Amino acid sequence: MLAFVVRRIVATIPVMAFVALFVFSLLYIAPGDPAAIIAGDQASPADVERIRASLGLDRPYLVRFGEWSWRVVQGDLGTSIFTNLPVTQLIAQRVEPTLSLMVLTLIFAVVIAVPMGVIAAWKAGTWIDKGAMAFAVLSFSVPVFVVGYLLAWIFALKLDWLPVQGYTPLSQGVWPWLKNLILPAVTLGLVYIALIARITRATMLEVLQQDYVRTANAKGVAQKDVLFLHSLKNAAVPIVTVIGIGIALLIGGAVVTESVFAIPGLGRLTVDAILRRDYPVIQGVVLMFSLVYVLVNLLIDLTYTLVDPRIRY
């Protein structure tokens, strides 16, 4: 197992190197000019040129890539062109809100979706099943921003239960932290619920046909034990896989959700950086997201051994 983990971690190095090269090259050939944005609309072409030179953007591709790579290897993601702040500092400022949103969304989604999928499979063909799946289809189909606005309108503007926007750090108290995140987490979680509920239902339908389930039922084992102890554990591998894949979905969804609820997270940092062509920030954030994705996949692989003892590395 340890050898597997080490092997996988070592394997992330070429992956990250490729991501770095890809992102850098993509930004190099992408149209747009941060110098023009910095200079402002009234700036003369000469001013824009001077700013471009002062930022080093007029230097050759290989020189810039070489310098950037060397700094990254040393743990320095560079300095934001616009804010003049270290990219690591900008990322550090934004990690907590995004992480909080993702974790809360994940908890919310799993807690709702897995039982929903199990019950839908158990009651397959009934109105419960149809209702659950209709809910899943609806959750998947309605855009995140529509759900966000709708929830904000009902729970913040009409009922005045929760704030419309913003983020309060956990250090300022659990409730202030939570109340800012409930609506965004529900908004973002709905898509995730749909995804997990559908895969749980499909897998459970297969497992519920197995002989050992029939045996357990024949022996008079309580229905909840049959469903959640005997069956769900055996259906867990695909569900865990989908939860892992869904992390990418969460990262993408967080961009929209953070904008709708004005949460100062990594999603908004990324969008702002892309719109302004703040190359060091884009590169830093993409590298970080790639690393997170690789590590989440590793974690998912390790989780397989917990839910299915037959799997060994």
Place this chain on the structure above:
Amino acid sequence: MDRRTFLKSATGAGVAAAAGGLAMPALAQGAAAKTLRFVPQANLANFDPIWGTQYVVRNAAALVWDTLYGIDSKFQPQRQMVESEEVSADGLTWTFKLRPGLKFHDGTPVLARDVVQSLVRWSARDPMGLMLRAIQVELAPIDDRSWKWVLKQPFPKMLLALAKNNAPCSFIMPERIAKTDPFTQITEFVGSGPMKFARNEWVPGAKAVFEKFTDYVPRSEKADWLAGGKNILVDRVEWVIMPDPATAAAALQNGEVDWWETPLSDLVPVLKGNANINVDIGDPLGNIGSFRMNHLFPPFNNVKVRQAVMTALNQEDYMRALVGEDDKLWKELGGFFTPGTPLYTEEGGEMMKAKNVAAAKKLLAESGYKGEPVVCVVAQDMAATKSMGDVTAELLKSIGMNVDFVATDWGTVGARRAQKTPPGQGGWSMFHTWHAGADCINPAAYTAIRANGEKAWFGWPDVPAVETEVTNWFNAKDLAEEKAALGRLNKAAVENVVYAPTGFYLGYQAWRKNVSGVVSGPLPFFWGVSKA
């Protein structure tokens, strides 16, 4: 520890933390009474008002850095940091003296050498500053509070240059900071303005905080735009960045923010319907919508083609697309300058109001237009440029032009418009933008009206008659001479279609009724604003 014990302790910790958290709002409410929460027009991504000339930076900088003079609502420069000034009889030597008792936020006094170095940095970036540099003999301190500016020729617009609110403004910084290269960002944000920048609370893209500077010495006169006493009546001003207008509208209605600088016109009816919210015009100088044509390449290197487009243009189409059905928010232009300001003129501006498609087709036929594609580069991520671009595409088609519509983002437009290559080789034929009305009240900061060929703004119009009148305006000795110069300038600019104005439009601002002292102006003025 077993599972139950762990859960109990975790729950206990959670409850304790929650209780701590629940105590927070009471504290926060006390603080909130003196904290003004403001949603600015854009993200404060950097904070060097000389290096970056975006309006949002200028607006924030006006809180932190003071200016020598300030422009008032009558467009007159008034003393601000300056106590007195004197100009020699030949108009070549200006001598200025600072007010006593001015301090920077780090406690050090504001000295003449700080002013001189700040002016050196500013004049390297500002169009009027560059004009001053070109005729400068000496800029030097005389003593701690006085300095002189010696010129080769008179510069009648000196006080306007030092007072104007167009970016970059001549903000005064400590000498050590002002020594930074004007094309490199400063790293310290120390000013002598009425508020201090709380750098440790700055989260670019999310929040910027300003705290009252208790050692600030406001002038005794009543505040009037950037002139007069800048009395700050709250302890903190928090800028909350909200990229989504619907969220900002909801936050304002919910009382989570106090003041929104630029509400989307679509959302204004909702805000007007809320009994707790005031809505009024934000900047009375508004904006001038525009599209610029590339004078270097076909088809727009032909003045008749440019005239054809301007003849067909109906400003109402553009303005309806921009501001909807609210007639208070737009005006048709017969000239290039900001309507309602002293120098506005419609001399020779008939073509701008022609709206004559048949005449435009005739002009196009006479021009010899051969169907060359018009590469119309339109930023889709900005509501104003997107809606104007759609109208222009239809306009061009209606007179028989071949449109190559390039839908892209503003970042790309910013880079592409600087390209002087032909439209088919990475260049462009036209792009859309807008100009703040405050920049268009006269030629001082009106880069877009300049027509000095290679040195001109993107599109590179070359119309010597326009440049002659710009010079005449700078040298004008009174308002009558200024008006005459701009009348002739307007005529020449229209005849040669330096660019195509698409109309004048205004925007609203909205604030909660427990906030008082909000005024209309070219930027949000926080002095005199209080919160109940």
